[in-house]
Amino acid sequence: MLVVLLLLLLPIMVFKFSLDVQNQELKNQMSNDLQSAKALSLLLTATHNSLSETSTETWAKQLTFLDQTLNLDSEHQTIWLLNDHGQVFYVYGDLTPRLSLGLYGLWQRFLLRWQPIIQQTPRVQDDAFDQLIEDSLSGQTVQAIRQEGLFPASLMTSTPLQLADAEGTSHLGVIIFEQTLTTLIDRSIGGLFAFLLALMILLVIWGLAVIALAAHVSWRIGRLQQALKQGVVSLKTYNQACYQPPLLPINDEIQQLNDDIAQLFKQISDYQRYLASLPSTLNHELHNPLNRLNLALARLPIDAAQKQPFEQAIAQITDITQRLTEAQNLKASIANTQLQRTNLVPRLNDYFSQVIDYIGQDKVIYQPFQAQTAWVMADSFLIEQLFDKLIDNAVAFNADPAPIRISCELTVREHHDVALVVRICNQGPAWPTHVDPRTEFFSMRESFDKISISHNADHLDTDKPHLGLGLHLADLIAKRHNGHLLLTDYITTSSSHSKDPIGVCVALVLPRLRL
Numbered sequence: 001m002l003v004v005l006l007l008l009l010l011p012i013m014v015f016k017f018s019l020d021v022q023n024q025e026l027k028n029q030m031s032n033d034l035q036s037a038k039a040l041s042l043l044l045t046a047t048h049n050s051l052s053e054t055s056t057e058t059w060a061k062q063l064t065f066l067d068q069t070l071n072l073d074s075e076h077q078t079i080w081l082l083n084d085h086g087q088v089f090y091v092y093g094d095l096t097p098r099l100s101l102g103l104y105g106l107w108q109r110f111l112l113r114w115q116p117i118i119q120q121t122p123r124v125q126d127d128a129f130d131q132l133i134e135d136s137l138s139g140q141t142v143q144a145i146r147q148e149g150l151f152p153a154s155l156m157t158s159t160p161l162q163l164a165d166a167e168g169t170s171h172l173g174v175i176i177f178e179q180t181l182t183t184l185i186d187r188s189i190g191g192l193f194a195f196l197l198a199l200m201i202l203l204v205i206w207g208l209a210v211i212a213l214a215a216h217v218s219w220r221i222g223r224l225q226q227a228l229k230q231g232v233v234s235l236k237t238y239n240q241a242c243y244q245p246p247l248l249p250i251n252d253e254i255q256q257l258n259d260d261i262a263q264l265f266k267q268i269s270d271y272q273r274y275l276a277s278l279p280s281t282l283n284h285e286l287h288n289p290l291n292r293l294n295l296a297l298a299r300l301p302i303d304a305a306q307k308q309p310f311e312q313a314i315a316q317i318t319d320i321t322q323r324l325t326e327a328q329n330l331k332a333s334i335a336n337t338q339l340q341r342t343n344l345v346p347r348l349n350d351y352f353s354q355v356i357d358y359i360g361q362d363k364v365i366y367q368p369f370q371a372q373t374a375w376v377m378a379d380s381f382l383i384e385q386l387f388d389k390l391i392d393n394a395v396a397f398n399a400d401p402a403p404i405r406i407s408c409e410l411t412v413r414e415h416h417d418v419a420l421v422v423r424i425c426n427q428g429p430a431w432p433t434h435v436d437p438r439t440e441f442f443s444m445r446e447s448f449d450k451i452s453i454s455h456n457a458d459h460l461d462t463d464k465p466h467l468g469l470g471l472h473l474a475d476l477i478a479k480r481h482n483g484h485l486l487l488t489d490y491i492t493t494s495s496s497h498s499k500d501p502i503g504v505c506v507a508l509v510l511p512r513l514r515l
Contacts, residue, residue, distance in 0.1 A: 014203055022185075029184045030155060034143060037157040037177035040066060040079065044175065045162040063092040076183040080176035081161065086133040095154060095178060132158050136174040145181070154180045220246075220254050224261075231265055239476055240335055241268035276331070279324030286321055290314055327469045330385070334480050339377040341513065344420060345369045347380050348387075352406060355391060363395075367407040374410060374420045375513045378481050386477040387422070389470035390506050394426040399503070402427040405490075410512065418512040419483075425490040427503035471506070483510040 043066055063079060066072070072079075078093035135142045141159040145152050161175040223246040231243035243265035248255045297310050349368055356364045394404045405425040413419050475485050486509055489501030 010203060010207075014199060026184055030143060033155060033157045033177060033179065033184075034141065036072075037159045037175065038141060040177060041159045041161045041175050077177070077179040080174075080178065082133060082174040082176070084137065084172055086130070086137065086174070095180065129156075132156065132176075133174055136160050136176075137172060139172070146178070152181055154178050155184060217254070220248050220250075223248070224254060224258055227258075228261060231261075235268070237480055237482075239272075239331060239479075241265045241272055276328055279321065279328045283321040283325050286317065290318060323469055327473055330473055331476065334382065334476055337379045337382055337480070339379055339481065341375060342378045342380055343373050343375050344378060344380075344383065344510075345372060345374045347383075348408065348422065351384055351387065352408075355387075355406075359391075359395065363403050365403050365405045367405075367409075369408045369410070371410055376420060376481070376510050377513065378510065382477050382480070386474045386508065387424075389474040390424050390508075393470050393506075394424050397428040397504075398426040399428045402503075420510045420512055421507055423505055423507040425503060425505040427490065429504075430489065430501060431487060431504055474506075474508075478508055478510075481510055483508060485509075 044062065072093075076095065078091060078095040080088055081090040081092075082088050132142060132144055136158040137160070139160050141157070143155060143157050146154045146156050155178065157177045159175055159177075161173040227244055227246050231241070234240055234242040243262055245258050245262040248258055293310075293314060297307060297314075300307070352364075352366055352368070356366060391404070398404055405423075407423045407425075409421050409423075411419050411421050471485075478485050486507040488505045488507065490503035490505045491501050
Protein backbone atom coordinates (compact mmCIF):
# COMPACT_ATOMS: atom_id res chain seq x y z
CA MET A 1 0.00 0.00 0.00
CA LEU A 2 2.86 2.37 0.82
CA VAL A 3 4.46 1.68 -2.55
CA VAL A 4 1.20 2.55 -4.32
CA LEU A 5 0.91 5.80 -2.37
CA LEU A 6 4.47 6.73 -3.30
CA LEU A 7 3.77 5.98 -6.94
CA LEU A 8 0.76 8.29 -6.77
CA LEU A 9 2.51 11.06 -4.86
CA LEU A 10 5.77 11.23 -6.81
CA PRO A 11 4.22 12.22 -10.18
CA ILE A 12 2.11 14.83 -8.39
CA MET A 13 5.21 16.20 -6.63
CA VAL A 14 7.20 16.31 -9.88
CA PHE A 15 4.29 17.98 -11.70
CA LYS A 16 3.95 20.58 -8.92
CA PHE A 17 7.70 21.16 -8.98
CA SER A 18 7.66 21.75 -12.75
CA LEU A 19 4.76 24.19 -12.44
CA ASP A 20 6.57 26.15 -9.71
CA VAL A 21 9.77 26.28 -11.75
CA GLN A 22 7.92 27.43 -14.87
CA ASN A 23 6.01 30.01 -12.85
CA GLN A 24 9.32 31.40 -11.59
CA GLU A 25 10.72 31.40 -15.15
CA LEU A 26 7.66 33.29 -16.37
CA LYS A 27 8.23 35.86 -13.64
CA ASN A 28 11.81 36.26 -14.83
CA GLN A 29 10.69 36.63 -18.46
CA MET A 30 8.12 39.27 -17.50
CA SER A 31 10.81 41.08 -15.53
CA ASN A 32 13.09 40.93 -18.59
CA ASP A 33 10.30 42.48 -20.70
CA LEU A 34 10.02 45.27 -18.16
CA GLN A 35 13.73 45.92 -18.33
CA SER A 36 13.70 45.75 -22.14
CA ALA A 37 10.94 48.36 -22.31
CA LYS A 38 12.81 50.69 -19.97
CA ALA A 39 16.05 50.17 -21.93
CA LEU A 40 14.27 51.02 -25.19
CA SER A 41 12.79 54.10 -23.61
CA LEU A 42 16.16 55.31 -22.33
CA LEU A 43 17.94 54.65 -25.64
CA LEU A 44 15.25 56.38 -27.64
CA THR A 45 15.12 59.27 -25.16
CA ALA A 46 18.88 59.75 -25.54
CA THR A 47 18.32 60.59 -29.20
CA HIS A 48 15.00 62.43 -28.77
CA ASN A 49 16.46 65.76 -29.93
CA SER A 50 16.93 64.35 -33.43
CA LEU A 51 13.68 62.35 -33.46
CA SER A 52 10.16 63.54 -34.19
CA GLU A 53 6.83 61.90 -34.76
CA THR A 54 7.01 62.46 -38.51
CA SER A 55 10.48 61.05 -39.16
CA THR A 56 9.29 57.48 -39.90
CA GLU A 57 12.43 56.44 -41.72
CA THR A 58 14.54 57.62 -38.80
CA TRP A 59 12.39 55.65 -36.33
CA ALA A 60 12.65 52.55 -38.49
CA LYS A 61 16.42 52.86 -38.75
CA GLN A 62 16.84 53.49 -35.05
CA LEU A 63 14.58 50.56 -33.98
CA THR A 64 16.26 48.21 -36.45
CA PHE A 65 19.58 49.07 -34.86
CA LEU A 66 18.15 48.53 -31.38
CA ASP A 67 16.60 45.24 -32.54
CA GLN A 68 20.03 43.93 -33.42
CA THR A 69 21.57 45.38 -30.25
CA LEU A 70 18.91 44.04 -27.82
CA ASN A 71 18.34 40.82 -29.79
CA LEU A 72 14.63 41.46 -30.27
CA ASP A 73 12.27 39.14 -32.20
CA SER A 74 10.16 41.15 -34.65
CA GLU A 75 7.95 38.12 -35.47
CA HIS A 76 6.83 37.60 -31.87
CA GLN A 77 7.45 41.08 -30.43
CA THR A 78 6.02 44.48 -31.34
CA ILE A 79 7.05 47.99 -30.30
CA TRP A 80 4.33 50.66 -30.24
CA LEU A 81 5.21 54.39 -30.14
CA LEU A 82 2.49 56.80 -29.00
CA ASN A 83 2.50 60.60 -28.71
CA ASP A 84 1.34 62.65 -25.78
CA HIS A 85 -2.28 62.35 -26.99
CA GLY A 86 -2.13 58.56 -26.85
CA GLN A 87 -2.12 58.24 -30.64
CA VAL A 88 0.05 55.60 -32.32
CA PHE A 89 2.48 57.13 -34.80
CA TYR A 90 4.81 54.17 -35.40
CA VAL A 91 4.69 50.34 -35.02
CA TYR A 92 7.71 48.09 -35.32
CA GLY A 93 7.27 44.31 -35.74
CA ASP A 94 4.39 42.05 -36.73
CA LEU A 95 2.79 40.28 -33.77
CA THR A 96 0.68 37.21 -34.57
CA PRO A 97 -0.44 35.44 -31.36
CA ARG A 98 -1.30 31.77 -31.91
CA LEU A 99 -1.12 28.56 -29.93
CA SER A 100 0.80 25.47 -30.95
CA LEU A 101 -1.04 22.32 -31.99
CA GLY A 102 -1.09 18.88 -30.39
CA LEU A 103 -0.06 18.05 -26.85
CA TYR A 104 2.28 21.00 -26.62
CA GLY A 105 -0.64 23.29 -27.47
CA LEU A 106 -2.71 21.70 -24.70
CA TRP A 107 0.18 22.27 -22.31
CA GLN A 108 0.36 25.93 -23.36
CA ARG A 109 -3.37 26.35 -22.77
CA PHE A 110 -3.04 24.77 -19.35
CA LEU A 111 -0.22 27.12 -18.34
CA LEU A 112 -2.09 30.16 -19.69
CA ARG A 113 -5.14 29.13 -17.69
CA TRP A 114 -3.61 28.08 -14.37
CA GLN A 115 -0.15 29.67 -13.90
CA PRO A 116 -0.36 32.01 -10.85
CA ILE A 117 1.78 34.78 -12.33
CA ILE A 118 -0.47 34.99 -15.39
CA GLN A 119 -3.59 34.99 -13.22
CA GLN A 120 -2.19 37.83 -11.08
CA THR A 121 -1.32 40.13 -14.01
CA PRO A 122 -4.05 42.70 -14.97
CA ARG A 123 -6.03 42.07 -18.18
CA VAL A 124 -7.03 44.53 -20.91
CA GLN A 125 -9.16 43.99 -24.00
CA ASP A 126 -8.27 45.12 -27.51
CA ASP A 127 -10.40 48.26 -27.16
CA ALA A 128 -9.45 49.17 -23.56
CA PHE A 129 -5.87 50.49 -23.66
CA ASP A 130 -6.74 53.98 -22.42
CA GLN A 131 -5.95 53.29 -18.77
CA LEU A 132 -2.65 51.65 -19.69
CA ILE A 133 -1.63 54.67 -21.80
CA GLU A 134 -2.76 57.18 -19.15
CA ASP A 135 -0.66 55.44 -16.50
CA SER A 136 2.44 55.64 -18.71
CA LEU A 137 1.77 59.29 -19.66
CA SER A 138 1.71 60.02 -15.95
CA GLY A 139 5.21 58.56 -15.65
CA GLN A 140 4.47 54.94 -14.59
CA THR A 141 5.75 51.70 -16.06
CA VAL A 142 3.00 49.10 -16.08
CA GLN A 143 2.34 45.59 -17.44
CA ALA A 144 -0.92 43.99 -18.55
CA ILE A 145 -2.08 40.97 -20.52
CA ARG A 146 -4.04 41.68 -23.67
CA GLN A 147 -7.09 39.53 -24.12
CA GLU A 148 -8.52 38.44 -27.45
CA GLY A 149 -11.95 37.34 -26.29
CA LEU A 150 -11.30 34.64 -23.69
CA PHE A 151 -7.82 33.95 -25.00
CA PRO A 152 -4.84 35.71 -23.28
CA ALA A 153 -2.81 36.73 -26.31
CA SER A 154 0.19 38.81 -25.30
CA LEU A 155 2.03 40.65 -22.53
CA MET A 156 2.15 44.45 -22.92
CA THR A 157 4.76 46.52 -21.07
CA SER A 158 4.15 50.29 -21.19
CA THR A 159 6.68 52.96 -20.10
CA PRO A 160 7.11 56.78 -20.66
CA LEU A 161 9.17 58.05 -23.61
CA GLN A 162 10.63 61.56 -24.22
CA LEU A 163 9.72 62.90 -27.68
CA ALA A 164 10.30 66.12 -29.61
CA ASP A 165 7.74 67.77 -31.92
CA ALA A 166 8.45 69.52 -35.22
CA GLU A 167 9.51 72.70 -33.42
CA GLY A 168 11.91 70.71 -31.22
CA THR A 169 9.75 71.03 -28.08
CA SER A 170 10.08 68.00 -25.77
CA HIS A 171 7.01 66.24 -24.45
CA LEU A 172 6.19 62.87 -22.90
CA GLY A 173 5.11 59.95 -25.07
CA VAL A 174 4.62 56.24 -24.53
CA ILE A 175 6.47 53.15 -25.74
CA ILE A 176 4.68 49.81 -25.50
CA PHE A 177 6.73 46.64 -25.73
CA GLU A 178 4.49 43.64 -26.53
CA GLN A 179 5.23 39.95 -27.10
CA THR A 180 3.07 36.84 -27.27
CA LEU A 181 2.51 34.78 -24.14
CA THR A 182 3.37 31.62 -26.06
CA THR A 183 6.81 33.12 -26.64
CA LEU A 184 7.18 33.71 -22.91
CA ILE A 185 6.15 30.14 -22.20
CA ASP A 186 8.52 28.75 -24.81
CA ARG A 187 11.41 30.71 -23.34
CA SER A 188 10.53 29.67 -19.80
CA ILE A 189 10.38 26.01 -20.79
CA GLY A 190 13.37 26.10 -23.13
CA GLY A 191 16.15 25.12 -20.76
CA LEU A 192 13.86 23.22 -18.42
CA PHE A 193 12.06 21.04 -20.95
CA ALA A 194 14.91 18.54 -21.40
CA PHE A 195 15.36 18.24 -17.63
CA LEU A 196 11.66 17.70 -16.99
CA LEU A 197 11.37 15.25 -19.86
CA ALA A 198 14.33 13.22 -18.58
CA LEU A 199 12.94 13.35 -15.03
CA MET A 200 9.52 12.15 -16.17
CA ILE A 201 11.07 9.34 -18.22
CA LEU A 202 13.12 8.24 -15.22
CA LEU A 203 10.03 8.44 -13.04
CA VAL A 204 8.04 6.33 -15.47
CA ILE A 205 10.85 3.75 -15.67
CA TRP A 206 11.15 3.69 -11.88
CA GLY A 207 7.39 3.35 -11.51
CA LEU A 208 7.23 0.50 -14.02
CA ALA A 209 10.13 -1.20 -12.25
CA VAL A 210 8.38 -0.90 -8.88
CA ILE A 211 5.10 -2.17 -10.36
CA ALA A 212 6.93 -5.09 -11.98
CA LEU A 213 8.67 -5.88 -8.68
CA ALA A 214 5.39 -5.66 -6.76
CA ALA A 215 3.68 -7.89 -9.34
CA HIS A 216 6.52 -10.43 -9.08
CA VAL A 217 6.35 -10.42 -5.27
CA SER A 218 2.56 -10.75 -5.43
CA TRP A 219 2.89 -13.68 -7.85
CA ARG A 220 5.35 -15.46 -5.55
CA ILE A 221 3.17 -14.83 -2.49
CA GLY A 222 0.18 -16.13 -4.46
CA ARG A 223 2.01 -19.36 -5.32
CA LEU A 224 3.03 -19.76 -1.68
CA GLN A 225 -0.54 -19.11 -0.52
CA GLN A 226 -1.96 -21.61 -3.02
CA ALA A 227 0.48 -24.32 -1.94
CA LEU A 228 -0.26 -23.63 1.74
CA LYS A 229 -4.00 -23.71 1.06
CA GLN A 230 -3.71 -27.10 -0.63
CA GLY A 231 -1.67 -28.38 2.31
CA VAL A 232 -4.30 -27.18 4.82
CA VAL A 233 -7.11 -28.73 2.73
CA SER A 234 -5.22 -32.02 2.64
CA LEU A 235 -4.71 -31.85 6.41
CA LYS A 236 -8.39 -31.12 7.08
CA THR A 237 -9.92 -33.48 4.53
CA TYR A 238 -7.51 -36.43 4.49
CA ASN A 239 -5.79 -35.89 7.85
CA GLN A 240 -2.47 -35.99 6.00
CA ALA A 241 0.21 -33.29 6.19
CA CYS A 242 1.10 -32.92 2.53
CA TYR A 243 2.84 -29.72 1.37
CA GLN A 244 4.42 -29.26 -2.06
CA PRO A 245 6.71 -26.20 -1.75
CA PRO A 246 6.63 -24.05 -4.90
CA LEU A 247 9.86 -23.28 -6.73
CA LEU A 248 10.63 -19.60 -6.09
CA PRO A 249 13.52 -18.12 -8.14
CA ILE A 250 14.80 -15.63 -5.56
CA ASN A 251 16.23 -16.56 -2.17
CA ASP A 252 14.69 -13.89 0.05
CA GLU A 253 12.28 -13.66 2.98
CA ILE A 254 9.47 -15.27 0.96
CA GLN A 255 11.69 -18.24 0.12
CA GLN A 256 12.70 -18.49 3.78
CA LEU A 257 9.02 -18.49 4.76
CA ASN A 258 8.41 -21.20 2.15
CA ASP A 259 11.22 -23.31 3.63
CA ASP A 260 9.88 -22.79 7.17
CA ILE A 261 6.38 -23.88 6.13
CA ALA A 262 7.79 -26.95 4.38
CA GLN A 263 9.78 -27.80 7.50
CA LEU A 264 6.68 -27.38 9.68
CA PHE A 265 4.62 -29.68 7.46
CA LYS A 266 7.48 -32.19 7.45
CA GLN A 267 7.46 -32.26 11.25
CA ILE A 268 3.68 -32.74 11.26
CA SER A 269 3.99 -35.52 8.69
CA ASP A 270 6.70 -37.26 10.73
CA TYR A 271 4.54 -37.00 13.84
CA GLN A 272 1.54 -38.38 11.95
CA ARG A 273 3.60 -41.35 10.75
CA TYR A 274 4.67 -41.92 14.34
CA LEU A 275 1.06 -41.83 15.53
CA ALA A 276 0.03 -44.10 12.64
CA SER A 277 2.54 -46.75 13.63
CA LEU A 278 1.94 -46.38 17.38
CA PRO A 279 -1.23 -48.57 17.66
CA SER A 280 0.31 -51.43 15.68
CA THR A 281 3.52 -51.12 17.66
CA LEU A 282 1.65 -51.18 20.95
CA ASN A 283 -0.44 -54.13 19.85
CA HIS A 284 2.68 -56.01 18.80
CA GLU A 285 4.73 -55.08 21.86
CA LEU A 286 1.90 -55.83 24.33
CA HIS A 287 0.87 -59.10 22.74
CA ASN A 288 3.63 -61.26 24.20
CA PRO A 289 3.60 -59.66 27.69
CA LEU A 290 -0.19 -60.12 27.87
CA ASN A 291 0.12 -63.78 26.86
CA ARG A 292 2.77 -64.36 29.53
CA LEU A 293 0.56 -62.50 32.04
CA ASN A 294 -2.41 -64.72 31.17
CA LEU A 295 -0.24 -67.82 31.51
CA ALA A 296 1.13 -66.67 34.87
CA LEU A 297 -2.39 -65.79 36.03
CA ALA A 298 -3.66 -69.24 35.12
CA ARG A 299 -0.95 -70.85 37.27
CA LEU A 300 -1.73 -68.78 40.35
CA PRO A 301 -3.33 -70.84 43.14
CA ILE A 302 -6.39 -68.58 43.46
CA ASP A 303 -10.06 -69.08 42.64
CA ALA A 304 -12.00 -67.65 39.67
CA ALA A 305 -13.50 -64.76 41.66
CA GLN A 306 -10.04 -63.55 42.57
CA LYS A 307 -8.80 -63.89 39.00
CA GLN A 308 -11.74 -61.95 37.50
CA PRO A 309 -10.39 -58.37 38.09
CA PHE A 310 -7.06 -59.29 36.51
CA GLU A 311 -8.74 -60.92 33.54
CA GLN A 312 -10.97 -57.87 33.05
CA ALA A 313 -7.93 -55.54 33.10
CA ILE A 314 -6.13 -57.70 30.54
CA ALA A 315 -9.24 -57.76 28.36
CA GLN A 316 -9.51 -53.96 28.52
CA ILE A 317 -5.89 -53.49 27.49
CA THR A 318 -6.35 -55.94 24.62
CA ASP A 319 -9.58 -54.19 23.54
CA ILE A 320 -7.93 -50.75 23.62
CA THR A 321 -5.01 -51.83 21.44
CA GLN A 322 -7.35 -53.52 18.98
CA ARG A 323 -9.52 -50.39 18.76
CA LEU A 324 -6.51 -48.18 18.20
CA THR A 325 -5.33 -50.43 15.37
CA GLU A 326 -8.82 -50.51 13.88
CA ALA A 327 -9.04 -46.72 14.08
CA GLN A 328 -5.72 -46.27 12.33
CA ASN A 329 -6.72 -48.64 9.54
CA LEU A 330 -9.95 -46.71 9.09
CA LYS A 331 -8.00 -43.44 8.85
CA ALA A 332 -5.90 -44.89 6.04
CA SER A 333 -9.01 -46.07 4.19
CA ILE A 334 -10.62 -42.63 4.58
CA ALA A 335 -7.67 -40.96 2.88
CA ASN A 336 -7.68 -43.43 -0.02
CA THR A 337 -11.44 -43.55 -0.66
CA GLN A 338 -12.84 -41.92 -3.82
CA LEU A 339 -16.22 -40.19 -3.41
CA GLN A 340 -19.03 -40.84 -5.90
CA ARG A 341 -22.33 -39.17 -6.72
CA THR A 342 -24.81 -41.00 -4.49
CA ASN A 343 -28.49 -40.70 -3.53
CA LEU A 344 -28.35 -41.23 0.23
CA VAL A 345 -32.10 -41.22 0.96
CA PRO A 346 -32.90 -44.86 0.06
CA ARG A 347 -29.53 -46.05 1.35
CA LEU A 348 -29.99 -44.41 4.77
CA ASN A 349 -33.62 -45.52 5.03
CA ASP A 350 -32.55 -49.14 4.52
CA TYR A 351 -29.62 -48.73 6.90
CA PHE A 352 -31.71 -47.24 9.74
CA SER A 353 -34.38 -49.93 9.21
CA GLN A 354 -31.72 -52.53 9.89
CA VAL A 355 -30.54 -50.57 12.94
CA ILE A 356 -34.09 -50.49 14.33
CA ASP A 357 -34.48 -54.22 13.79
CA TYR A 358 -31.15 -54.84 15.55
CA ILE A 359 -31.63 -52.50 18.52
CA GLY A 360 -35.38 -52.88 18.86
CA GLN A 361 -38.26 -50.70 17.73
CA ASP A 362 -38.98 -49.59 21.28
CA LYS A 363 -35.40 -48.33 21.60
CA VAL A 364 -35.44 -45.94 18.60
CA ILE A 365 -37.69 -43.10 17.45
CA TYR A 366 -37.01 -42.67 13.74
CA GLN A 367 -38.08 -39.77 11.51
CA PRO A 368 -37.20 -40.55 7.87
CA PHE A 369 -36.55 -38.11 5.01
CA GLN A 370 -39.59 -36.41 3.52
CA ALA A 371 -37.84 -36.11 0.14
CA GLN A 372 -37.15 -39.09 -2.11
CA THR A 373 -33.71 -37.95 -3.33
CA ALA A 374 -30.70 -36.23 -1.83
CA TRP A 375 -27.65 -36.44 -4.08
CA VAL A 376 -24.29 -35.97 -2.42
CA MET A 377 -20.66 -36.82 -3.11
CA ALA A 378 -20.09 -39.70 -0.72
CA ASP A 379 -18.93 -43.23 -0.12
CA SER A 380 -21.85 -45.29 1.24
CA PHE A 381 -19.60 -47.66 3.16
CA LEU A 382 -17.87 -44.82 5.04
CA ILE A 383 -21.21 -43.10 5.75
CA GLU A 384 -22.55 -46.30 7.30
CA GLN A 385 -19.39 -46.63 9.39
CA LEU A 386 -19.90 -43.05 10.56
CA PHE A 387 -23.42 -43.81 11.75
CA ASP A 388 -22.22 -47.06 13.32
CA LYS A 389 -19.91 -44.97 15.53
CA LEU A 390 -22.58 -42.41 16.40
CA ILE A 391 -25.28 -45.00 17.16
CA ASP A 392 -22.84 -47.06 19.26
CA ASN A 393 -22.08 -43.94 21.30
CA ALA A 394 -25.79 -43.05 21.61
CA VAL A 395 -26.67 -46.57 22.81
CA ALA A 396 -23.67 -46.73 25.17
CA PHE A 397 -24.44 -43.39 26.80
CA ASN A 398 -28.24 -43.53 26.62
CA ALA A 399 -30.28 -43.51 29.81
CA ASP A 400 -32.71 -46.46 29.73
CA PRO A 401 -35.60 -46.79 29.20
CA ALA A 402 -35.57 -43.58 27.07
CA PRO A 403 -35.24 -44.35 23.34
CA ILE A 404 -32.68 -42.64 21.12
CA ARG A 405 -34.07 -40.28 18.48
CA ILE A 406 -32.94 -40.27 14.82
CA SER A 407 -34.29 -37.55 12.51
CA CYS A 408 -33.46 -36.89 8.85
CA GLU A 409 -34.20 -33.69 6.93
CA LEU A 410 -33.05 -31.33 4.19
CA THR A 411 -32.25 -27.81 5.41
CA VAL A 412 -31.77 -24.60 3.41
CA ARG A 413 -28.62 -22.78 4.51
CA GLU A 414 -27.05 -19.44 3.55
CA HIS A 415 -26.71 -18.58 -0.15
CA HIS A 416 -29.68 -20.90 -0.77
CA ASP A 417 -27.55 -24.03 -0.37
CA VAL A 418 -29.35 -27.19 0.71
CA ALA A 419 -27.77 -29.50 3.27
CA LEU A 420 -28.60 -33.05 4.30
CA VAL A 421 -28.89 -33.24 8.10
CA VAL A 422 -29.13 -36.47 10.12
CA ARG A 423 -29.48 -35.88 13.87
CA ILE A 424 -29.02 -38.59 16.55
CA CYS A 425 -30.05 -37.70 20.12
CA ASN A 426 -29.91 -39.60 23.34
CA GLN A 427 -30.68 -38.86 26.96
CA GLY A 428 -27.80 -39.14 29.36
CA PRO A 429 -24.60 -37.35 30.33
CA ALA A 430 -23.73 -34.01 28.77
CA TRP A 431 -20.66 -33.29 26.69
CA PRO A 432 -17.29 -33.03 28.48
CA THR A 433 -16.72 -29.49 29.66
CA HIS A 434 -13.02 -29.00 28.92
CA VAL A 435 -12.39 -30.93 25.71
CA ASP A 436 -13.75 -31.08 22.18
CA PRO A 437 -15.01 -34.67 21.77
CA ARG A 438 -14.47 -34.49 18.00
CA THR A 439 -10.73 -33.88 18.24
CA GLU A 440 -9.68 -34.90 21.78
CA PHE A 441 -9.99 -38.33 23.38
CA PHE A 442 -11.75 -38.68 26.72
CA SER A 443 -12.68 -41.56 28.96
CA MET A 444 -16.22 -42.51 29.73
CA ARG A 445 -15.75 -41.84 33.42
CA GLU A 446 -14.71 -38.22 32.74
CA SER A 447 -17.98 -37.57 30.96
CA PHE A 448 -19.85 -38.07 34.23
CA ASP A 449 -18.50 -34.81 35.63
CA LYS A 450 -21.76 -33.20 34.58
CA ILE A 451 -24.87 -35.41 34.25
CA SER A 452 -28.28 -33.87 33.77
CA ILE A 453 -30.24 -36.91 34.87
CA SER A 454 -28.02 -38.72 37.32
CA HIS A 455 -30.80 -41.00 38.55
CA ASN A 456 -30.94 -42.68 35.14
CA ALA A 457 -27.19 -43.21 34.86
CA ASP A 458 -26.85 -46.15 37.23
CA HIS A 459 -27.17 -48.73 34.47
CA LEU A 460 -24.12 -47.44 32.57
CA ASP A 461 -21.02 -49.64 32.74
CA THR A 462 -18.34 -47.13 33.62
CA ASP A 463 -15.67 -49.83 33.63
CA LYS A 464 -16.05 -50.41 29.89
CA PRO A 465 -13.20 -48.67 28.03
CA HIS A 466 -14.37 -45.76 25.91
CA LEU A 467 -11.77 -43.34 24.53
CA GLY A 468 -13.96 -41.21 22.25
CA LEU A 469 -12.41 -42.76 19.16
CA GLY A 470 -15.79 -43.32 17.54
CA LEU A 471 -16.73 -39.64 17.56
CA HIS A 472 -13.25 -38.68 16.40
CA LEU A 473 -13.39 -41.08 13.45
CA ALA A 474 -16.92 -39.95 12.60
CA ASP A 475 -15.67 -36.38 12.48
CA LEU A 476 -12.85 -37.38 10.10
CA ILE A 477 -15.33 -39.15 7.81
CA ALA A 478 -17.62 -36.09 7.82
CA LYS A 479 -14.74 -33.79 6.87
CA ARG A 480 -13.72 -36.18 4.09
CA HIS A 481 -17.24 -35.65 2.66
CA ASN A 482 -16.93 -31.83 2.95
CA GLY A 483 -19.33 -31.89 5.87
CA HIS A 484 -19.07 -31.56 9.62
CA LEU A 485 -20.47 -32.83 12.90
CA LEU A 486 -22.60 -30.47 14.98
CA LEU A 487 -22.67 -31.17 18.73
CA THR A 488 -25.63 -29.73 20.66
CA ASP A 489 -27.59 -30.32 23.85
CA TYR A 490 -30.73 -32.46 23.73
CA ILE A 491 -33.72 -30.42 24.85
CA THR A 492 -37.35 -31.57 24.58
CA THR A 493 -40.48 -29.55 25.22
CA SER A 494 -42.07 -32.51 26.95
CA SER A 495 -39.71 -32.27 29.94
CA SER A 496 -40.77 -30.35 32.99
CA HIS A 497 -37.85 -27.98 32.61
CA SER A 498 -37.82 -27.39 28.86
CA LYS A 499 -34.71 -25.24 28.92
CA ASP A 500 -32.55 -27.76 30.76
CA PRO A 501 -30.66 -30.27 28.55
CA ILE A 502 -31.50 -33.90 29.16
CA GLY A 503 -28.83 -35.33 26.88
CA VAL A 504 -26.78 -34.69 23.77
CA CYS A 505 -27.33 -34.58 20.00
CA VAL A 506 -24.88 -35.25 17.18
CA ALA A 507 -25.87 -33.99 13.73
CA LEU A 508 -24.13 -34.89 10.48
CA VAL A 509 -24.35 -32.00 7.98
CA LEU A 510 -23.50 -32.80 4.34
CA PRO A 511 -23.82 -30.38 1.41
CA ARG A 512 -26.30 -31.53 -1.25
CA LEU A 513 -25.23 -31.40 -4.87
CA ARG A 514 -26.79 -28.73 -7.07
CA LEU A 515 -28.69 -30.42 -9.86
